[in-house]
Amino acid sequence: MTKTLSILLLTLLLASCATTPKAPSLTITAADFKALPGWGQDNLASFTQAFNRSCTRIQKLNPAQPFSSIEQAGNNAQWQAICSQFESVKADDPAALKRFFETHFKPYQIANNGDSKGLFTGYFEASLNGSRTPKAPYLIPLHQRPYDLIMVQLGDFRPELKGQRIAGRVINGKLTPYETREQITTNQWPHSDSVLLWVDDPVDAFFTQIQGSGVVEMDDGTEVRIGYAGHNGHTYYAIGRELIKMGVLTKETVSMQSIRQWLEQNPDQAAAIMNTNQSYIFFREISGAGPIGAEGIALTAQRSLAVDPSWLPYGLPLWVDIEPVTESDQPIRRLMIAQDTGGAIRGPVRGDVFWGHGDQAAMKAGKMNSEGRYWALFPVGGHNPGQSKMNLHYSAYHQL
Template sequence: MTHKPSSITAPALNPFKQDRQYRPAATALLCAALGALLAACSTTTPAPVREQEPTPAANCPAPVLPAPVVCPGPEPKPPVQPPAAPWRSADWSALPGWQQDKPAQAWPALLASCKALRSDMLKAWSATCDAARELGPQASDAAVRQFLQARLTPWQLINVDGSETGLITGYYAPLIQASRTQTDRFRTPVLGVPDDLITVDLGELYPELKGKRVRGRLDGHKLVPYWSNGQLAAITDPQQLPSKPLMWVEDSIEFMFLQIQGSGFAKFSDGSRVRIAYADQNGHPYKSIGRWLIDRGELTLDKASMQGIQAWARANPKRLLELISANPSYTFFREDVSSGDGVQGAQGVELTAMRSTAVDPRTIPLGAPMFLSFNMPDGKPMQRLMLAQDTGGAITGRVRADFYWGFGAEAGSQAGRMRQQGRIWILWPQGSTPPTATP
């Protein structure tokens, strides 16, 4: 509705709401009336009243209006600090325990890594690996130390925020009891890579996404996330499984940790044993079941070791599927028929107990020698030459490593207790710098 102008032209007696031409006379009358009212209310003898002209409007105090409200703007955000450089050149004397280590124990692992170097590392490492092979596999500690100091330069890893320490955990190769057929005793399937698992290398589509992959399955013409760990674990009908099981295992709790470790051994009733190696993954991110238990008040941080989680799972069998589902990542396996008694890492070489480590390959190239320094849970220092020969879904970041303890129950006991803070140096050929690490 449109408002029409009023036909009334006479001013009202409010001097603050009308046209400017009516304000002086009206204001004068109002001020005179207020003066007379105050005089009438006085309790003292009134002074003689003299006729006066009305006080001009200019002498009447102006109305006091409220001050305008000024809303403060948002506080300025602190400037975003650029990520720190991933490497810092160091001297050999900066490596704690370097002179006390026995580097010859890691020498065979270094020679194995030289055989499996990727093409993008050959340029930097070709001359060094050729010289290492000439030195031979039986080199002494002194010879290996002298060789490395003469040809390599230590580079200390630095976190994005500029700090120098990061998380060092441990892993091992478990042994689980298995059967080739499903029985009442062996009910948990070990799945190979399903035919319907689709892997898309995003770098082939967009060069800026080199190294990024997505996994999923087709639902009609749409790529959707693959079945999660919990969904696969909940399948009870073997006909509904996405792939034929390689075998069936007895203990679903031990299989849960085989998934986390990524490789291990299966032992059958006839005494035979096969290696189980990582083949692929369902594309879901790894989430810590230990953190899940801590966040729900089921375990305290000091009890959230592998042993503590296993004890909780055995004490709460009705919640086992809930625990498994907390980590949506599922590992698909293959049987490893290569020779040797150990397990292979992501680089494709057999891991060496207490000399191989899993790393984030975006930060540390696979095959590179490195030096770790941290304290064990009992306080004893662990300072030694290692080889980056494996990866893991939970191993992400710059100063981050997973220390391989080897095979068996004792190795599992050591690995399960580790959650230490430590420092890492990568050893790189002189005359070149390590590749740029991602944040």
């Protein structure tokens, strides 16, 4: 009896271990430019703008500090030298651009526990119709950041918590959770009057929250660009999952377009479904060449990539090899750069392609749900032994 019980317990333990998924762990493998699918076929001229924008931020960093916890990334001084030299490269000389990256960088394949494949989705700059005053049909508020919202990057307090964040308000000396999306959209919070703009469609407002930016065509004929100003600290939840649970969509049919169609066709249930995502984004008016990414610079269509910053640093060039968005498309093989993040972007191999603004961008972003992989470009000679322990400690945290 005792032996039988022991065998049973051992069997249950092994079964439990077998079904437990591995925690994410960054794997980096040195490669060669010849191994990058499509390298040499990408017109790097349109990449120069995106790279220069990241360089503007990089040049302001402390030269002595490491660029990342990844040892191959080197230090800020190395990146600053590369950025300075890049200024002399002509953007209209494809051969010179290709030669520059081959000279100053070495590719490394990024993987998660040795698996180089991951999910790549898309996002875009949304289009809305709005007004500065509430009047029909502009009755849906887009809120600006409230004065009492406290956003905390936990990595500022403990390095092992890098990439994690919370938000709330201080009550009696304690940081308490902020209101959920449902509470905010139903005016169950103290800042219902903190409205930036009023728009005419709750579904448009919801998807603008997901995209994090938008262009609003105002009722007076002007155009206002809005961007991310803060979030309520609640975890992002993809409502497509909820619609799959309900049986109205499947994993094969779920997309931004199919979700939008269902919400528009079921207005009596739309609010409840949208509120299953408790995350809420606050906006501000912005000016300039495009929406502002998490790196703090304007994004570049089809060159800016949202990544998980707890694994990869902003400003890192990444060569991507992604499956076609639709059957009629070609694989996406081009040089992109980590300049943004998002609530659903989690893991070492996870990307979100910024497609830009307009109907075509919305279509591509909505349909994109592709498998892909990428290679990071780190400076030649960027190995910094002083970062090795930091990287090991960092990986260990993600395995808890």
